[in-house]
Amino acid sequence: xxxxxxxxxxxxxxxxxxxxxxxxxxxxxxxxxxxxxxxxxxxxxxxxxxxxxxxxxxxxxxxxxxxxxxxxxxxxxxxxxxxxxxxxxxxxxxxxxxxxxxxxxxxxxxxxxxxxxxxxxxxxxxxxxxxxxxxxxxxxxxxxxxxxxxxxxxxxxxxxxxxxxxxxxxxxxxxxxxxxxxxxxxxxxxxxxxxxxxxxxxxxxxxxxxxxxxxxxxxxxxxxxxxxxxxxxxxxxxxxxxxxxxxxxxxxxxxxxxxxxxxxxxxxxxxxxxxxxxxxxx
Amino acid sequence: xxxxxxxxxxxxxxxxxxxxxxxxxxxxxxxxxxxxxxxxxxxxxxxxxxxxxxxxxxxxxxxxxxxxxxxxxxxxxxxxxxxxxxxxxxxxxxxxxxxxxxxxxxxxxxxxxxxxxxxxxxxxxxxxxxxxxxxxxxxxxxxxxxxxxxxxxxxxxxxxxxxxxxxxxxxxxxxxxxxxxxxxxxxxxxxxxxxxxxxxxxxxxxxxxxxxxxxxxxxxxxxxxxxxxxxxxxxxxxxxxxxxxxxxxxxxxxxxxxxxxxxxxxxxxxxxxxxxxxxxxxxxxxxxxxxxxxxxxxxxxxxxxxxxxxxxxxxxxxxxxxxxxxxxxxxxxxxxxxxxxxxxxxxxxxxxxxxxxxxxxxxxxxxxxxxxxxxxxxxxxxxxxxxxxxxxxxxxxxxxxxxxxxxxxxxxxxxxxxxxxxxxxxxxxxxxxxxxxxxxxxxxxxxxxxxxxxxxxxxxxxxxxxxxxxxxxxxxxxxxxxxxxxxxxxxxxxxxxxxxxxxxxxxxxxxxxxxxxxxxxxxxxxxxxxxxxxxxxxxxxxxxxxxxxxxxxxxxxxxxxxxxxxxxxxxxxxxxxxxxxxxxxxxxxxxxxxxxxxxxxxxxxxx
Ligand SMILES: Nc1ncnc2c1ncn2[C@@H]1O[C@H](COP(=O)(O)OP(=O)(O)OP(=O)(O)O)[C@@H](O)[C@H]1O
Ligand SMILES: [Mg+2]
Numbered sequence: 001x002x003x004x005x006x007x008x009x010x011x012x013x014x015x016x017x018x019x020x021x022x023x024x025x026x027x028x029x030x031x032x033x034x035x036x037x038x039x040x041x042x043x044x045x046x047x048x049x050x051x052x053x054x055x056x057x058x059x060x061x062x063x064x065x066x067x068x069x070x071x072x073x074x075x076x077x078x079x080x081x082x083x084x085x086x087x088x089x090x091x092x093x094x095x096x097x098x099x100x101x102x103x104x105x106x107x108x109x110x111x112x113x114x115x116x117x118x119x120x121x122x123x124x125x126x127x128x129x130x131x132x133x134x135x136x137x138x139x140x141x142x143x144x145x146x147x148x149x150x151x152x153x154x155x156x157x158x159x160x161x162x163x164x165x166x167x168x169x170x171x172x173x174x175x176x177x178x179x180x181x182x183x184x185x186x187x188x189x190x191x192x193x194x195x196x197x198x199x200x201x202x203x204x205x206x207x208x209x210x211x212x213x214x215x216x217x218x219x220x221x222x223x224x225x226x227x228x229x230x231x232x233x234x235x236x237x238x239x240x241x242x243x244x245x246x247x248x249x250x251x252x253x254x255x256x257x258x259x260x261x262x263x264x265x266x267x268x269x270x271x272x273x274x275x276x277x278x279x280x281x282x
Numbered sequence: 283x284x285x286x287x288x289x290x291x292x293x294x295x296x297x298x299x300x301x302x303x304x305x306x307x308x309x310x311x312x313x314x315x316x317x318x319x320x321x322x323x324x325x326x327x328x329x330x331x332x333x334x335x336x337x338x339x340x341x342x343x344x345x346x347x348x349x350x351x352x353x354x355x356x357x358x359x360x361x362x363x364x365x366x367x368x369x370x371x372x373x374x375x376x377x378x379x380x381x382x383x384x385x386x387x388x389x390x391x392x393x394x395x396x397x398x399x400x401x402x403x404x405x406x407x408x409x410x411x412x413x414x415x416x417x418x419x420x421x422x423x424x425x426x427x428x429x430x431x432x433x434x435x436x437x438x439x440x441x442x443x444x445x446x447x448x449x450x451x452x453x454x455x456x457x458x459x460x461x462x463x464x465x466x467x468x469x470x471x472x473x474x475x476x477x478x479x480x481x482x483x484x485x486x487x488x489x490x491x492x493x494x495x496x497x498x499x500x501x502x503x504x505x506x507x508x509x510x511x512x513x514x515x516x517x518x519x520x521x522x523x524x525x526x527x528x529x530x531x532x533x534x535x536x537x538x539x540x541x542x543x544x545x546x547x548x549x550x551x552x553x554x555x556x557x558x559x560x561x562x563x564x565x566x567x568x569x570x571x572x573x574x575x576x577x578x579x580x581x582x583x584x585x586x587x588x589x590x591x592x593x594x595x596x597x598x599x600x601x602x603x604x605x606x607x608x609x610x611x612x613x614x615x616x617x618x619x620x621x622x623x624x625x626x627x628x629x630x631x632x633x634x635x636x637x638x639x640x641x642x643x644x645x646x647x648x649x650x651x652x653x654x655x656x657x658x659x660x661x662x663x664x665x666x667x668x669x670x671x672x673x674x675x676x677x678x679x680x681x682x683x684x685x686x687x688x689x690x691x692x693x694x695x696x697x698x699x700x701x702x703x704x705x706x707x708x709x710x711x712x713x714x715x716x717x718x719x720x721x722x723x724x725x726x727x728x729x730x731x732x733x734x735x736x737x738x739x740x741x742x743x744x745x746x747x748x749x750x751x752x753x754x755x756x757x758x759x760x761x762x763x764x765x766x767x768x769x770x771x772x773x774x775x776x777x778x779x780x781x782x783x784x785x786x787x788x789x790x791x792x793x794x795x796x797x798x799x800x801x802x803x804x805x806x807x808x809x810x811x812x813x814x815x816x817x818x819x820x821x822x823x824x825x826x827x828x829x830x831x832x833x834x835x836x837x838x839x840x841x842x843x844x845x846x847x848x849x850x851x852x853x854x855x856x857x858x859x860x861x862x863x864x865x866x867x868x869x870x871x872x873x874x875x876x877x878x879x880x881x882x883x884x885x886x887x888x889x
Contacts, residue, residue, distance in 0.1 A: 050783060076785030090776035091584055092888055093769065100766070101773045105785025107766055112787070119790050123797065126765040127758060137766065164584040182784065 001064055003028045003217050004049070004186055009058035011044055018044040020241035021058070026186070031208075031218040033228045033249075036238035037262055042221045043085050045238070046188055049219075050082045051075045062186070076105040077112075081184035083175040085191050085221070091164035095155055098163055098174050099144040102181030107140070109133045147180050150207065169196050176207070187211070188219045193227065205231065229253060237261065287417035289535045295423050297531020298430035299492065302485035303508030304515065304523035305437065306478030312454035312518040313467075313474050317695045319381040320361055321482050322505030323388035326498055328354040328483020329490040330396055333403050343406045347429070347484065354483020355476040357388075362475035367468070368879055375641060378695055379835065380878050382643075382828060385501060386871030393498040394864055400497035403490035426488050433481055434524065441520075446473060454518065482508075502824060503547065506706065509699055510554040516564020526565070548710045551703040558700050559688045585883030590843050598843075599753055603746070612741035614858075619741070619813075621853040622748040626806035627826070628833040628845030629756055630799035635831065636839030637763065637889065638795045639775030640689070641698045644705020645830050647685070648800050650712060650822040652678040652807025654719060657728045657817060668733045671808040678804020683796040690792045693778065705827060712819040724818025731812045748809060755802045756842050762798060763842070763889070771795055772840070772889075825867065832874045838884030847885060 002025035011019040019041045026032045034042050047053040049060055051072040060068045062078060081102070090098050104110060109125045112118055125133050148155045151173050158166065163174055172192060179187055192208070193201040205227045212218060212231065222228050228235060229249040237245040237252055239261040245252050252258055303325060310318045331353040335346040365384045369376045411420040441447040446469075452460040453470045461467050486504070490496040511530045515522025530550060537549040557564070606615055627649060635641045652674035659670040685708065689700035712719045719725070731738040731747065738747050762768055770791050773781040778788055811817045833852055837844025852873070856866045877884065 052779060052783070071787075072779075072782040073785050073787045076783060082783060084780065088777045088780035090773045090780065092776055093772055097769055097772070101769055101781070101784055101786070104766065104770060104773075110766060110770070110785075112790075119794055120797075122790075123762075123767070123794050126762050126767040129761070129765065133765075162584065162586065178784070 002026055003063055004219065005061045006045075006049065007059050009045065009048055009060065010056045011041075011048055011053060012056055017241045019048060019055070022238070022241070022243055024236060024243070026217060026219055028217050029215050030233040031212045031220060031231055032234045032236060033220045033222055033232040034236045034238060035222065035225065035228055036244075039240075040238040041241040042238055043190055044241075046082060046190055046219075046221065050080060050188060073105075076182065079105070079182055079185040080188070081179035081182040081186070082188040083172070083179055083190055083192060085194065087168070087171050087175060089163040089166075089171045089174050089178075092162055094160050094162055095148060095166070095174055095177075096141070096144055096159045099147055099177045099181045100140060102178035103140050103144065103183075105182060108136055144177075144181055147177050150180075150210075151177060154203075169200050172196070172204075180211075184216070186217045186219065188221075190221045191223060192220070193222065193224055201227065225253070285539065287414075289539045290532065291417050291419060291423065293532035293535030294528060295426050295492070295531070296535060297511075297528035298426050299485050299488050299527075300507050300511045300530055301430055301524045301527035302433060302481045302488070303504060304511035304527045305433070305520055306481045307508045307512045308515070308518055308520045308523040309450075309474050309478045311512070312520070313450060313457070313470055314366075314377070315518075316366070316377045316381070317509060317512075317517070317699065318478075319378065319505055320365070320385040320388065321381075321478070321508055322501035322503070323385040323392075324354050324357055324361075324479045324482040325486035325489075325504040325508075326392055326496075326501040327357055327388060327486070329403065329486035329496040329500070330392055331483065332487035332490060333396075333401055333496060336404060336406060337401075346406070347487070350483045350487045351480040354486075355480040357483070358475040358477075358479025359472055361479070362472055365875070367471070372878075373882060374694065376878050376882060378641070378698065379831070380875060382831070383871050383874035383878065385505065386828060387868060387875065389498055389501045390864065390868040390871060392501075394868070396498065398498055400495055402494050403487075403496050404494060405491035407491075422491060426492065429484060429488065433484070437477070437520070440477075446470075450474060506547075506702065507550060510550045510703075513554055513699065514557050514565060516566050519564060519566065522564055522566050529565075544714055545710075547706065548714070551707045551710070554703045555688050555700060555707070558692060558696060558703075562692065562696060585838070585887040587838060587841060587887035587889045588885075590886070595843060602749055606742040606745050615741040615745045617854055617857040618850070619745045619748050620857075621850045622745075622752045623806050623810055623813075624830070624833060624849040624853050625752055625846040626748075626755065626802045627830045628837065628849045629752075629759055629842050630801075630803040630806070631830045632834045632837065632840055632842065632845040633759060633771075633799045633802075634795050635834055636841065637768070637775065638771045638792060640701070640792060640795070641831070642686070642689075642701040643698050643824070643827050643831065644686075644701035644703070644708070645803065646822040646824060646826040647705040647708035648678045648682045648803035649807035649810065649826065650708055650817075650819070651681050652804030653811035653817050653822060654712065654725070654807075655804065656808030657725045657811040658718070660729050660812075661725065661727070666735075667729055667731050667812060671731075671805060671812070674808030674811075675801040675805040678807065679797045679800035682800035682804070683793050686796050687789075687793070690789050702824070702827075705824060709819050709823070719819075722818065724816060724821075725811075726816050728811050728815045728817070730815070731809065744813065751805060751809070752846070755805070756846065759798065759802070759842050763840075767791070767794065775840075828874075829870055832870050832877075834884075835874065835877050835882075836884055838886040838888055840889035841884065841886045842889075844884055844886035 004026040006022060006024040009019055009022045022045055036042055048055045051070050054069045059066060062080065067075060090101060110122055113121065148159055154170060155173055163171060176192060193204045196204060201224060208231055232249050235249050235252045236243055237258050244257045244261055245255045303321060307318060307321055310316060328350045332346055332350045335341045335349050341349065361384055365380050366377050369380055405422050407421040407425060411418040441451055449465045449470050452465055453467055457467060511527035512523050514529055515526030533549050533553055534546050538546050609615060631642065631645050655677040656670040656674035659665040659673055660667055685704050686701065689697050692700055713722055738744055770786045773786055774788060774791055782788060807822060833848040834845055836852060837848030852870065856869060861869065
């Protein structure tokens, strides 16, 4: 049984069909990439899967259970983690604080429990700070620091700096660190290397390869096709809200429909992607 | 049946007046995505310009109308140029706060120049009315309808057929795109403020003539009515604003016919909250849309907080604690006691507005709930005073959270509007629920504070009592801020979408903040009621909410120590320098404006 299964997903915005009947499945431990020109509907697909937007039609299942239209906070408790294309760090929180928020859904002190009493209990625990809560917090801090350490000199020396003071690339790293803190069962990355230079991209690629090797299931949106080709077990190509090709990276990159889709969108500004595709196809 | 026609005509006429306000608000929102809280002040200034023209210059009606329109337009230009333009590129909340500050300053200036007393504003029109069906229409009704209609036609023509009007529409659609196409966006802003203010001023003139009554306090109500009409029609939607205004006028008119005048505003505010919750984009909004992507972290000024080590805080507390042994004048101690009570309100609001980013303008309602709870428990049920103050905290926490609940699903400026309306609803409920609250008379003879039978009446004892409460609650709040709750709250403020994606249920954490903040504010209100021994529905008014916000911004958003220092400065200094009451509010408004412009992170920084 696939970990994530999407079937017949549709989302329309007025006249635009951003996602028009997408099927997708991701097996446990695999890395599937979604590529496609700008405006293809990739981010909208992510939003539909992660509950930030609700589909007009179709179904999303996770680990066999129907999660269509679930609120994002509920999905976090199922350990579905995502990063955002345009970067959404908590600007006034420190790097460490950001990563700790990533682990929020794992906190025993913050379990939802009963509607009103659960919340009051959470307040009481935060006020009293019994030993169990303090120990949990300390363990989490250690874990968060270990995650930050994976980003080496990029983040470790900056762990106490507020996120707004970081460079763009570092904010993206913080987002990924935050997602890892959830110890996700499924990680969705929306263009993790957008705005990064070559060295930084290579670093990110190495990190994602490492995550994959550790057994993490990943759904990746990426325009840099070299990276997609070398990381993915499967590539899904979208255009105009529809899947136009899917399969092994080698097969997809020679697919005429894919090349056509990228070339057809030259004026839309998928320039970088197009160039990468051409390079990858050589 | 006859009277129904009268109520309908009356509703439409009043709706027409609201439309002049709401259309201006919609225009401004359209081009600058700002809800202009200073709009009611322009309306008041318009009314007073009219009064000066009629009563002193004896101008004929057309000249009066022209003077009012021109004077108000000029005021709009000044507001835009000196109040808002300098804030371009600052945090999203800054212009909103600035318009609040501007409205404070303008209202206060009007009050100082013309005194707070109401005045008559005769309409200069013949006093005939003619009969239609069962109702009557007077000359003034026709004038109002004519001005409303003419303005709408002129505005439509301007937007539709002139180059500048096209620029306004282009800017409203997409500001950046318009700028790239060579539209002078600043000029569009100026024009829009001028037109909107001219309409707002005219509205003030017409209301003054309609009721033959003006006073400086009309400003706040006018802003609220305009905002209600605008929200009903969908913010930024000009035809929507007109329809929304007429609906509001009719709802009020029929409501008054059914239940009486004192309920008038209640309808407006309940309509507002219902619309905000059920149809936040207005009655005529199109399909559901995703919230626009925020530029993360721009809502609140980012800054490094000034580090305040615990020993320093303890030292400050120790100094505060020994002060009564050094200071002999009870007057100074009373002032500081007052400051501690405001600081309780401040730490409450700094949590909700600063830490969680829900800029509440109804915070005085929490004080009112606390004050009435403690007062009525002691007087009506014989509960001992200490216990009643504790109960005040719990009731304000519980009831405050329930009342704020509809605002939890809103974001940004809408939270501010909704909390403002909810605050007004509380105050109107207190006024009208006579069997419980004693209505407009207020509650007399509230017993002084005592604890376990020991009276706490000397200036010193009261000082220590309030200081101790403040110290305990501030320490608890700091403890919460250091826990995972503090993290979750700040995450909600910085980016609620990302926060949800990591498992933070917004309702739950907003509710926890309101419970925590409501408790502190309720205690403050409770203690205050026993110190004053008399409270009524005006004791905890909307001005207090704005003062609290100024305290919070002065100290730094979310900054507990900052809120305490802010309140000592804002309450203490005017007292020490014996500033007269009417200038005090002016100072608060100016402080707010200067802070937003020059030090948005406050004295101690955002936490
Ligand atoms: N909230 C929205 N309202 C209206 N239209 C939208 C909305 N979100 C997305 N769209 C439209 O849906 C289409 C798909 O957008 P989406 O952001 O999913 O593309 P994408 O594949 O992620 O593109 P990119 O590579 O540029 O990130 C686009 O035409 C976009 O304009
Ligand atoms: Mg995208």
